[in-house]
Amino acid sequence: MTDNPTRSTKRSRARKLVLPCIAALTAPLLAAGAGQAATAAEPEAAAGGGAVERQWRLQHQESFGKPLPGADAPWTAEDRSTRPPYSLYGMKYDGGAQWEVKYGPEYFAESLASFTTYRKSFSFGKDGWLTAELSARESGGGDGDSFTDTADRPQVVSEVLPGAGRVARLDVPSHTGGAIIRSTEPLPQEYRIEYDLKTIDFGGERNGTLEYDGKLNGYATEGCKTLHPWNATGGSDPAAVCDWPSVREGVPGSRQPGAYNQFHFLSIMDVLPVPQNNGWPHFHRKIMMDAFNPHPDRTTKGKVCNSDTGEYYDYDTESTRNAVNMLWLGPQTGATRTGANNRQMFVSSCDENSIAGTQISAAEMQPELMPKEDYTFAIERTKTGYTMEVSGNFRHVGEETYRFSRDFVDDNVLAGKLETDVPIWHYNVTPEEYDGRFNSFVEEKGPFGTARVDDIWPAGSAYPDYFFIGDGYTNVxxxxxxxxxxxxYVPKDA
Structure with missing residues (x-):
């Protein structure tokens, strides 16, 4: 585990930080109780800023030593008659306008009517500072049903993991379920949030194969598993779940939607996170570290960084599909082209600047080593920018810590060209942090019209940070x- 790490090594913006003895650094802080001051400062700012000299104190810690209260929390059918608060602009949430212009209002309404979404939410930890959010789909026991059979329902529970003690288990037995842990309240203006990942089984190879434990890339092999009813194209029958693209496998050599597994290691959102369709987070993420584990049928044209050599290797042909992606999320693309998506800006030790337009992975995890070895993920926010960090035993390089910092407004490379003054999406958690310069619009054009929203980042706006961990997608x-x-952690002097 890492604490508020005391690393004074100066780095360029995208250099790895090697910590050969993480445990020695963490022991002093872990011995301290919540509210006690940390004794060390974080590293000096990387080139371009993002990090500042900062001492932290531990405000909350959840070690899952007690059973979680999820068993007593009710499942509630979602009311689709009103727009939920987390829709923000009404575009990409489950009932969003984007889907109506893509599929047609009647077709999309019939698709949604083919199932009922059930949700469960419960808070836990000291003062209820953490919340679990669960989602499942009921369709009378048909394809994609993750509710009728209680064994298919997602859950977040506390249990004993042999060799690791008590942990929280996020379990999603069906791809139409979702399970996340999030901050109950918005995070402070300055903070460090971190946790330890003990085991992970959301696809990727194990011992050289995607077929293990009776699954294929983490999915059960029986029945159809598709993207229905979002972010792809189905057949003429809106309720025909199996006519949509598969999430388990795809068309060889294609880049069609689907054919992947995934997990959000740690993400920062501009709105209250809840499990939604796989398009919704693309409108709301600020910072993200995730696993995107496609079946070989789906080509990515992506690259993985080997930080020992400083060179990339091919994701599709040379990886084990257990990569860690570390991204800053930029502004919506609506100001330059049609499409409601954050610009994805990947960082790794193999490039000085973040790179947009190409999937780049910072490193590859080794799930076979877990839980004897684990991985620690962390995100920090200071008054000038954000920092992402992951530590663990990585393929090709061994024990490393990768730490990347960025100002709220900084440089990025797109299509081989340097862009300046590119913001992290909705970085301002207070109105005073932003002057309105990046305000714009977003629109989606489809066969059934255009969905447009103006003033998506006006002066006077504010977007408090929420973190989440887990599977936040309800169709993959x-x-x-x-x-x-x-x-x-919060600043020592806060």
Missing amino acids: AEGNATIDDIRL
């Missing part, structure tokens, strides 16, 4: 993960 991803020791 299946598996389980165990986590431990979620820790929230």
